[in-house]
Amino acid sequence: MAKTDKINYSCPSGFPEFLPGEKRLESYLMDTIREVFERYGFTPIETPAVERLEVLQAKGNQGDNIVYGLSPILPPNRQAEKEKAGDSGSEERALKFDQTVPFAAYIARHLNDLNFPFARYQMDVVFRGERAKDGRFRQFRQCDIDVVGRGKLSLLYDAQIPAIIAEIFEAINIGDFLIRINNRKVLTGFFASVGVAAENIVSCIRIVDTAEKVGETKVKKALYEISLSESQVEKVWDFTKIKGTVDDVLNKLKSMAEILDNSEVLSQGISELETVISGVRNLGVSDQRFCIDLSIARGLDYYTGTVYETTLIGHEALGSICSGGRYEELVGMFIGEKMPGVGISIGLTRLMSRLLKAGILESFAPTPATVMVVNMQEDLMATYLDVSQQLRRSGMNVITSFDSRGVGKQLQQADKQKIPFCIIIGSEEAAANMCSLKDLRTGEQMKVPIAGLAGVLKQRLAQQLIINN
Template sequence: MAQKPSIPKGTRDFDAAEVAKRSYIMDTIKQQFQLYGFQPIETPSFENSETLMGKYGDEGDRLIFKILNSGEFLSKVSDQDYDSKSEQTITPKISEKALRYDLTVPFARYVVQHQNEIEFPFKRYQIQPVWRADRPQKGRFREFFQCDADVVGSDSLFQEVEFVQLYDAVFSTLKLKGVTIKINNRKVLSGIAEVIGAQDKLIDFTVALDKLDKIGEEKVKDEMRSKGISDEGIEKLQPLFGLKGDFGTQIENLKSILSTSEIGLKGIEELEFINNAISTVKLKTAKLQLDVTLARGLNYYTGAIFEVSAPEGVKMGSIGGGGRYDDLTGIFGLKNMSGVGISFGLDRIYLVLEELNLFPETIADSTKVLFINFGKNEAMTCLKAVTKLRQAGIRAELYPDDAKMRKQMNHANRRNIPFVILVGEEEIKDEKFTLKNMVSGEQNKLSFSELQATLK
């Protein structure tokens, strides 16, 4: 009995309509990346294990897909190692390669490996799949695409300004209005931790603060106390819990809170620069909003932090994010290489556009016209016409078999092909083509030039 086919959990098949919609998003992002001067690169789908392992923390390492060595992969494992059943001991001996977990670490490896060929500052974009051995659930997959853009070799804040503009340009082109680009700064968070005397608990403090809109003020305070943050320190945070108003108003309040923190004031200065620049050039549809609770992988970022939220009323997590990192390439020995980058969440953007019905109606259009096959002689005449139409950029097909007329017409209907062409003996004699509109049922006899003009 034949085995029923299946695909691994956390992966997906995409039909023609879905591929067309995904391509529409990726092409839009790619077009804007190129417009902003980013250059495309690609890296292998798998890397040496040593390149990836240890770069994402224990949790990240656990989610990396390891690739078994080819051949006798157990040959390097001694009986003693085998009996130990130690994952840390056995894995490096049976697996020397792994599927990439993200595009950032491979990019860091790329920059270091090709540093003598790269002109800095280097602006790169990359749109490729990544793999994570995560628990599949709605909106979370084991194989998915990342759409990243980064600049390395410059610590100028104009790069952050451009990324805000880039987000706005992409979402405006996709006609996704009402997007909010949230921004914060690692230095501001470090300054707050300094002011409340919790420098050594920066991660605990920010993880708790990040939950403010989910669990409320009192539970956030309880969590901070459980992490050893004093009541005196929490009391100093009180102005943060009620921090509201526009960008400028929040900045002024933050200056008061962080007046004794040099690093905090530096973060505020950077935020002010970005906001003033954006106010000067203006955004098309997106809104830039200061969010002091925003943390996003705090161990990784060193300056500005971005997160993009969908329009109000759409229940969806972030659809983009990124930030400034001061030592991306340091993990591979190239120090002091500052960078900043952002990413677009392709799958979530797809779901948002689908929910708001923002995909163009013609996006899934494939073949525009199908020639009905009445037999060998008629089909040969059709083939010549199909060839000329394709050369003119019109998507045309000839039904391959001289099947019953009804079968061929049903085929056109099921594929939503809007036109069919009938070429019989009479049409060949008159050098005409009978064009049928499959929606209205209207038929017209046309010369080839008339046919081409109509289909254009």
């Protein structure tokens, strides 16, 4: 290959790849999230990375997301097959941009094989063609849960969601957070009661949902552009800024519903919100962990009831770290029957990237190994392998060094990988069934009988865990 034919092997913009320590951190976060999901009875599923385009775009499912369409790329000698290989019409395909819409199609495809209410979790990568920038990716992992009922779904499932969110973020230990709860019917009902035309209500909700990103001036300008009067704009803005304790906000909403005309939908939304809040409290979630925020709308059209966003206190610029809501028609649009659902999504790639940058999380060690057995001399390799296996059988992660480099170089390699302990066995130690245990963090080195090595290491590792915590 000529020098001028150099291949650009850098990562495509917006498509992340992780160093080993970062990937281990992601795996830990996924395991923690999975444990909580399963504690509440959610079961794992997997849907294809590719979905029919008509599914992704049905009834506004796509929202403002840019999807990646697929088309085959044939080798030069097979160009004649291009027409045959291409997709057309209803067979056009694209990469999924979220998990919820493919999940709805999954239920439609397996309707008679599932038990309802059906509660699932999924931790797959999704793809969006947005502009790549800090904390925004074109490929990223989402950790989702959804529960779907057939015909009806208790609002207690909505109440359970904040309990799950709280348990996850308390386990991850990333600091104080606030789960912000609203109900789309509250917004829809209030907007209708102040005279917003029915055809403008969805647009009004979308505009309100951008308030934190764009600010008051741009929100009001956008509301004027959809023909709201000055009075309506002020009422909409003031409504979304109602603050107070959960009980204060509920009482203000009830008083408002009593004096407004055409407030049936508003009253229904308030009643649902009150039921959810009561359930959240009964599940033991502290009032410090959640609030009612009337500016929360969620921009996707399929949300119809309860909606959630979660923010990290002191790091609000990170945006929502977990969001979702209730939907009534998303699954039903595929099969023609009512199948309400509720769910949330944690954008794990984005969250981890931003928490690492903010110094809230740190990468793990590059290797899961906590022990390296050093190669002092080749004729003792059988001993090194035996000791390594003994330690592995006792539950430890062990690297056996097969390099014939000097001991110092091997210790440097272990230190670089943040392996805390090295086992050194020379001829004298082997003859006496002893070894040297070196703590790379402190430099301490001690003689230990090989028969008791596993017990000593477990004690040392337990002490290290206590110190680190």
